[in-house]
Amino acid sequence: PRPTRPDKARRLGYKAKQGYVIYRVRVRRGGRKRPVPKGATYGKPVHHGVNQLKFARSLQSVAEERAGRHCGALRVLNSYWVGEDSTYKFFEVILIDPFHKRIRRNPDTQWITKPVHKHREMRGLTSAGRKSRGLGKGHKFHHTIGGSRRAAWRRRNTLQLHRYR
16 A cells, blocks of 8 residues: 555655565553563562563564564565554554565665565664664763674673783
8 A cells, every 4th residue: 555654655665666565563552561471570578570461572573573564575664653542553664675676687676686685674774673773973982882782791790801021
C-alpha cells in the first residue's frame, strides 16, 4: 500500500518507485512480562520481579524486527508511527528489495544491497534500533564511547600495565 504519511516516509528515505515496499505493523502496547512459570524466578528477592518490567527496546524497533522476519528477502530501511489505541501501536516500516534493478543501479540506494546490511533491524542498526543502544554525540552519550556500552565498560575496567623500558 501507499504510505499513510507520505511526507514522513519521504523524509526517512521512501521513494514512490519500484523496489520500495510499505508494511503496516501492529504491536501490542505495554511493558514486557518476564516469561517464567507461575512467577517462579528462583534466586534472590531482588530478581523476583515479573510484572512491572520494561523492555530494553522500543515498540517501534519491535515492529521493524517483525516486518524484517516476515519479509526475509527485503531490507528494512526505516519506520514511523502511524497511530495507536488503548491496546496497540501501529507503525509503517519501509522495506527495500535489494535485488531490484531500480535499487541496484541507483548509486544513492545501492549501499543497502550489500550483504553487510542484511537484517539491519535485528542488529540495532536502524534509527529506532540505535536509540536504545545509547549512541550519539555530546556529553550525554559518554557511556558508549568506543562503539557500545560494553566496549566502553570493557575499556574502563581493563587494567593495563605497560612495560617500562
